[in-house]
């Protein structure tokens with residue numbers, strides 16, 4: 001379709017591999033290893049901060065900041081998955097399971 005943007009997720013895949021590889025790195029030589037050493041709470045805290053900063057950039061309609069903060073957010077989400085032993089394919093499988101099911105329809109089906 002003309003004008004349709006295609007997304008190539010290969011760079012995210014490569015970044016996840018790099019993040020996984022940092023499990024063997026020293027905390028003073030790698031930011032990712034530093035986060036692993038700090039632990040799950042610190043990683044979750046960073047993820048929350050980046051999510052709030054992304055939301056703030058969106059409210060301010062600041063496009064460059066939205067891009068920068070979204071990159072920080074995605075990066076920290078990948079670190080969280082790696083720390084938790086999740087693989088991007090786990091999340092993609094869940095999204096595939098939901099494909100075609102409207103969020104409104106899913107909500108309506110929930111037991112009240």
Ligand SMILES: N=c1c2ncn([C@@H]3O[C@H](COP(=O)(O)OP(=O)(O)OP(=O)(O)O)[C@@H](O)[C@H]3O)c2ncn1[C@@H]1O[C@H](COP(=O)(O)O)[C@@H](O)[C@H]1O
Nearest residue numbers: 015018019022029030031032033034046049071072075076
């Ligand atoms: N994509 C990123 C990336 N995005 C953001 N960041 C870091 O995430 C941090 C963001 O936190 P803040 O802006 O809140 O900075 P801060 O105030 O220093 O953070 P705190 O002291 O509060 O924890 C900064 O240190 C950024 O440099 C990243 N660090 C690394 N990567 C990628 O991860 C790879 C591995 O990194 P290392 O493990 O450091 O080798 C790199 O080659 C990059 O590809």
